[in-house]
Amino acid sequence: MLKKIPLRIMWRDKAHFIGIILLVFLASFAYAIFSILITNIDTNYKNFVKNYNQEDFHFTTFFPIDIETLEKKYNVSIEEKFTWDYEFGDKIIRFFNITEKVNKPLILEGKLPQIGEIAIDPNFANSNRLEIGDEIEILGKNFKISGFVSLPDYIYITRNENDMLPDPLRFGIGIMNLEDMRNFLRSIAYRYYMVKGNISDFDSFKAEVNSKYNLLSLQEKDENFRIIVTEMKMESARPMAYVISFTVMLISSILLFIVLRRLINSMHAEIGTLYALGYNKREIVNTYIMFPIFIWLLGAIPGGATGYILSDPFTKFYVSFISVPVVEKFFPLNDLFIAIFIPALFMIPSGYMAIRSLLRRSVVEIIRGESEKGFKSKFRMKFLDRLPFKRRIMIKQGLLHPSREIVLIIGVAFATLIIMYGVVAKTALSYLVEDTFQNIFKYNYLYIFNYYEKENKYPNSEPFNMLSFYIKGTKAKVVIYGIEKNSKMIILKDKKGNRIELEGLVIAQSLADKFNLKEGDYLNIVNKIDGREYNIKVKKIADLYVGNSGYMTLDEFNNTFNMEKNSFIGIYSMNKLDIPKENIVSTLSKEDIIKSFRDSAQSVDQMLQVMYMLSFFLAFIIIYVLSALVITENRKSLGIFKILGYKDKELSSMFLGFNNFSFILGFLLGIPLFNTLITYIMNQALKDVDFSFKLQPTIRDILFSFSYLFLAFLLSRYLGRRRIRAVSPNIILKEQWE
Amino acid sequence: MFIEIKNLWKSYQVGSFKIDALKDISMNLDKGKFYVVLGPSGSGKTTLLNILGGIDRADSGKVIVDGEDLSSLDSMALTIYRRKKLGFIFQFYNLVSSLTVLENVLSTKYLSEDGLDPKEVLEVVGMWEHRDKFPFELSGGEQQRVAIARAVVKNPSIILCDEPTGALDFENAKRVLKLLEDINKKYGTTIILATHNTAIAKMSHKIIRLRSGELVEFADNPSPIPAEEVAW
Numbered sequence A: 001m002l003k004k005i006p007l008r009i010m011w012r013d014k015a016h017f018i019g020i021i022l023l024v025f026l027a028s029f030a031y032a033i034f035s036i037l038i039t040n041i042d043t044n045y046k047n048f049v050k051n052y053n054q055e056d057f058h059f060t061t062f063f064p065i066d067i068e069t070l071e072k073k074y075n076v077s078i079e080e081k082f083t084w085d086y087e088f089g090d091k092i093i094r095f096f097n098i099t100e101k102v103n104k105p106l107i108l109e110g111k112l113p114q115i116g117e118i119a120i121d122p123n124f125a126n127s128n129r130l131e132i133g134d135e136i137e138i139l140g141k142n143f144k145i146s147g148f149v150s151l152p153d154y155i156y157i158t159r160n161e162n163d164m165l166p167d168p169l170r171f172g173i174g175i176m177n178l179e180d181m182r183n184f185l186r187s188i189a190y191r192y193y194m195v196k197g198n199i200s201d202f203d204s205f206k207a208e209v210n211s212k213y214n215l216l217s218l219q220e221k222d223e224n225f226r227i228i229v230t231e232m233k234m235e236s237a238r239p240m241a242y243v244i245s246f247t248v249m250l251i252s253s254i255l256l257f258i259v260l261r262r263l264i265n266s267m268h269a270e271i272g273t274l275y276a277l278g279y280n281k282r283e284i285v286n287t288y289i290m291f292p293i294f295i296w297l298l299g300a301i302p303g304g305a306t307g308y309i310l311s312d313p314f315t316k317f318y319v320s321f322i323s324v325p326v327v328e329k330f331f332p333l334n335d336l337f338i339a340i341f342i343p344a345l346f347m348i349p350s351g352y353m354a355i356r357s358l359l360r361r362s363v364v365e366i367i368r369g370e371s372e373k374g375f376k377s378k379f380r381m382k383f384l385d386r387l388p389f390k391r392r393i394m395i396k397q398g399l400l401h402p403s404r405e406i407v408l409i410i411g412v413a414f415a416t417l418i419i420m421y422g423v424v425a426k427t428a429l430s431y432l433v434e435d436t437f438q439n440i441f442k443y444n445y446l447y448i449f450n451y452y453e454k455e456n457k458y459p460n461s462e463p464f465n466m467l468s469f470y471i472k473g474t475k476a477k478v479v480i481y482g483i484e485k486n487s488k489m490i491i492l493k494d495k496k497g498n499r500i501e502l503e504g505l506v507i508a509q510s511l512a513d514k515f516n517l518k519e520g521d522y523l524n525i526v527n528k529i530d531g532r533e534y535n536i537k538v539k540k541i542a543d544l545y546v547g548n549s550g551y552m553t554l555d556e557f558n559n560t561f562n563m564e565k566n567s568f569i570g571i572y573s574m575n576k577l578d579i580p581k582e583n584i585v586s587t588l589s590k591e592d593i594i595k596s597f598r599d600s601a602q603s604v605d606q607m608l609q610v611m612y613m614l615s616f617f618l619a620f621i622i623i624y625v626l627s628a629l630v631i632t633e634n635r636k637s638l639g640i641f642k643i644l645g646y647k648d649k650e651l652s653s654m655f656l657g658f659n660n661f662s663f664i665l666g667f668l669l670g671i672p673l674f675n676t677l678i679t680y681i682m683n684q685a686l687k688d689v690d691f692s693f694k695l696q697p698t699i700r701d702i703l704f705s706f707s708y709l710f711l712a713f714l715l716s717r718y719l720g721r722r723r724i725r726a727v728s729p730n731i732i733l734k735e736q737w738e
Numbered sequence B: 001m002f003i004e005i006k007n008l009w010k011s012y013q014v015g016s017f018k019i020d021a022l023k024d025i026s027m028n029l030d031k032g033k034f035y036v037v038l039g040p041s042g043s044g045k046t047t048l049l050n051i052l053g054g055i056d057r058a059d060s061g062k063v064i065v066d067g068e069d070l071s072s073l074d075s076m077a078l079t080i081y082r083r084k085k086l087g088f089i090f091q092f093y094n095l096v097s098s099l100t101v102l103e104n105v106l107s108t109k110y111l112s113e114d115g116l117d118p119k120e121v122l123e124v125v126g127m128w129e130h131r132d133k134f135p136f137e138l139s140g141g142e143q144q145r146v147a148i149a150r151a152v153v154k155n156p157s158i159i160l161c162d163e164p165t166g167a168l169d170f171e172n173a174k175r176v177l178k179l180l181e182d183i184n185k186k187y188g189t190t191i192i193l194a195t196h197n198t199a200i201a202k203m204s205h206k207i208i209r210l211r212s213g214e215l216v217e218f219a220d221n222p223s224p225i226p227a228e229e230v231a232w
Helices: A004-012 A014-051 A067-074 A122-127 A178-182 A202-213 A225-266 A268-277 A281-288 A290-322 A333-359 A363-368 A389-400 A402-440 A509-515 A554-560 A590-633 A635-644 A648-656 A658-685 A699-726 A729-737 B045-052 B075-085 B101-109 B118-124 B140-152 B170-187 B198-203
Strands: A057-061 A077-088 A091-097 A106-110 A117-120 A135-138 A141-150 A171-176 A190-196 A215-220 A445-453 A461-471 A477-483 A505-508 A522-527 A533-542 A549-553 A568-573 A584-589 B003-014 B017-029 B034-038 B060-065 B086-089 B158-162 B190-195 B206-211 B214-220
Touching: A004 A014, A004 A281, A004 A290, A014 A225, A014 A290, A014 A333, A014 A590, A057 A202, A067 A077, A067 A202, A077 A178, A091 A178, A117 A122, A122 A141, A122 A171, A141 A171, A202 A215, A225 A268, A225 A290, A225 A333, A225 A402, A225 A590, A225 A658, A268 A281, A268 A333, A268 A363, A281 A290, A281 A333, A290 A333, A389 A402, A389 A648, A389 A658, A389 B101, A402 A590, A402 A658, A402 A699, A461 A554, A477 A522, A477 A554, A505 A509, A509 A533, A533 A549, A549 A554, A584 A590, A590 A635, A590 A648, A590 A658, A590 A699, A635 A648, A635 A729, A635 B075, A635 B101, A648 A699, A658 A699, A729 B045, B003 B045, B017 B045, B017 B060, B017 B206, B017 B214, B034 B045, B034 B170, B034 B198, B045 B060, B045 B158, B045 B190, B075 B086, B086 B140, B101 B118, B101 B140, B118 B140, B118 B170, B140 B170, B158 B170, B170 B190, B170 B198, B190 B198
Parallel strands: A091 A171, A117 A141, A477 A549, A505 A533, B034 B190, B034 B206, B086 B158, B158 B190
Antiparallel strands: A057 A190, A057 A215, A077 A091, A077 A190, A106 A141, A117 A171, A135 A141, A445 A568, A445 A584, A461 A477, A461 A522, A461 A568, A505 A549, A522 A533, B003 B017, B003 B060, B206 B214
């Protein structure tokens, strides 16, 4: 007979229980979806890298190398690869020949291309509505699309090496057979060598290649943006995913612990009566333990299952950001198991402890219950006596239940962290586009030549030089540019917005932040090609957040790095220039960059929506459940106050008003929490990468995040007030008689 | 006339049964008098008090208090009415358990613009010494005295008492009655006390007797006796 009690009570007080069940749902859902996502991405990425022989580095030389000799000598696999850009309209497909040893192509759909066929990357195909079987005309010859392909050295498909975001509408990659490719390789052939394997004496390898074949460039995997961005995104996504899922789980569990204790205590009279009637402890425990069990089952199983089901579209959605080819889908049952069972670990023992502690008292005490039990002298809080009555009661409410307020503070702080993560990332992107590319980089086009030039033949342009370095003792890449002293193309400014007079080395703020450099410090760098070391004093720090970069005047640059006077490798230009293609290595149009940022911002927006929903739901549910708890617990007092003539609004501010402080405190704590997490991600996950973002929340970000979470707060407050309105003094009096 | 009750009907639906709690009650009550509503359990005493107190509504009929028709007031206006005019005293005291004695009294003092001094009121009921205690630290009689102080402190024009001595022993019950009598005399407060104890009726100015929801007697008591002489 007793078995009917839990479900009947839950049905009667469903509004109250739905909030708790939703919390368990959220905990299991968040854990399942994020952990399955991470497992899928991690495993697929590792398999892809391993099975398709991702390179360890690649290099270019002036003369063709003797592959076999080098392979034998250094015990590595080396494969030659050709690449060629097919431009049509404003689009480019970068074609590669099919390789067999290193960076083997992975056919995601369809088959490897035969002669007269090509395979292209699915994002480009998707954006340009190309399907397998379609034909593309390339310079007068028709090619059939045989399949969709992914390349291990082009996971993050960007046109230029340092582009921050892919632009699948305008740029894609493809593969074709070398025989087909030879038709297009005449004058603008670009050949490089990919290497798989570890070389113990890397310096002597470089020296040998340089002396025999004239080494032009070399890029290790760690500094290859097209490879490392994916790893970097995974590294930064992993802590975020775990932090989100574990914290949601932890907050929900603590909240459940509090709620269950109160729930069990609120049923003291009937538990005491059953005890008095002769039921033993075991029978009572067996009945009332069903509350946490039912709540757990109703929340965790649908939550875990929904997370499990949605993990597939979520993974697809997520990999579109980080470009990991998902070959095989994993549905790890252990992740689902953890997602479902962890809430039970918190809930069932806390429910059991609550029942046990109640049953430890005498029958009379149980029947009298918690609400009538003694308040110790500390609850008198005489120091509050000077305050007006309403405020005094409000503060007392908060101080009497510190654990609830702590949960609320932690919950709001965490919701703040999640929303700030999204909002700040969006601001950082638009800052980059609207500020950096408009106000600092004034040029519209950038051209990099094949070889050093000495005379600038192009009007409305400025020459520049550049070299890549490592920071000594790290793998972090730094690019130093030599630009004109009073450049009209690059306007470096300090934090106050004043133009920096170029004298000595001026470094970007992002580089200074990453290595904790101040003006006057020395930057110890190593030339990537020839291994020479330089120790250069940092003269100024520019308010610039793109990459690890530094600037000097062109003359000083050439002088410092022993380059010929007046030599330069590229030019910045306001106008599109007609430079013969064979003379340039790469071209960059600012308009294209901005366009691709704006396009990418749309997909970032989708990610943001997930962040928005999660933070709103989390903040709302925590405040709502705690408010509901306070109202349920104080029903009698609320009824009495109503009889005495208190208005609903007054009661709401007396009983729920302390939440205002906790909400604000939680939000304020969320800001340093966010900064700490971002610093952690920047320092740990991105420390060796030439990547930086201005991820400092602006006042606008903070105000927006606050307003947004405040909406969740107001909604829960509104629902709380509705619950207070529903408390009928008449019913309270009747219950007393019954 | 201070309170006018005209053709008051109130019924409750209990399962498939309809119970008439009040049947066509009409009466007029004067300001500053001490009324006792007499009747056994289920006679409609509490329902009458709840309607007078604005925490329940009549099905039909009118209740006009100090010129204000309660049936025409919305719930906010009823709250204001309770706040300005009424004090309540219940059988089970209904003190707020998390507030001390003084705070319970202050909780209604806060609502009134011309309330009495809480210290004076607590001294009158003999509870000033216990002002920092919580309700659970008090006996039933003491709790009821605090409830009286809480009702009185905002200086209401009416105090509704629902079986205020029902849960008390004889001595404490008499002490409570004495306090109510003193308040009636000292502050001119209209007191309407519902009880099943016929002995208490002897101290009232007027007796309202209910039986099964009907008004069976509405009679003056020409010679009310002091509370000290009430005995049962």
